[in-house]
Amino acid sequence: MHPPGLAFDVGRGEARLAGAADLFLSHGHLDHCLGVPFVLSHRTLHESKPTRVFCPAPVVEALSDLIAAAERLERVTYDFTIEGLSEEGRVGVGTDLTVEAFATSHVVPSLGYCLRRRRRRLADAYHGLPSGEIARLRAEGAEVSVEFEEPWIAYCGDTTVELLDRRPELYRVPILIVECTFLGEGMKGRGRRYGHVHLDDLAERAELFENEVVVLNHLSRRHRTSDLRRRVEERLGGLAERVVIVGESSRGRADG
């Protein structure tokens, strides 16, 4: 997905990612990172700004080799830097915005990312005062507000549901992007074995999600988004109306 200026994973690569100056890769599986050379190539041709690539530290070497091979194929030098991150690594991505990495539970080295924003709120000492009084104090130079940082969007990459058990704070991030790869009885047990989430894993925890929006991505190609929507309605109770399914176009939901 790609809020202006950054992308969490790039899939197989798309021209619409050209505006992403910062790429955060969750892991080395090709459905997440094959598009890195494509995006770098596209940006080097069409964008003036360099690209920053961030990925789990153990992925840097192989990903650099993949990019280098693409540069040789194209006889072009891409304008980019690559940096390995570890859990709790932080990267500033613009005014008041920071991306923080967290470890996920997949079958290869993997990270998820949380976009955090800095905001200001009224300092406790001034709570309950009339707004005119606060304005007067501010005009006199009093520091009436304090700065704080809060999570905004969390992207979990590929992971088992163990991630949510280990990091319950993810249930309170306003926008949570979590994978749901498998559905149905026949696929039970596959989640843990292959390092993915099964819809039943989410159903067992449906009461815990306090998020404003839960975006489900990464559905296996053997399932259809309409099947996922049906199961979500059947199994997730009140959470269902806050669920957005990536690739579900018939309801006019966002994709990406």
Ligand SMILES: [Zn+2]
């Ligand atoms: Zn994967």
Ligand SMILES: [Zn+2]
């Ligand atoms: Zn994947």
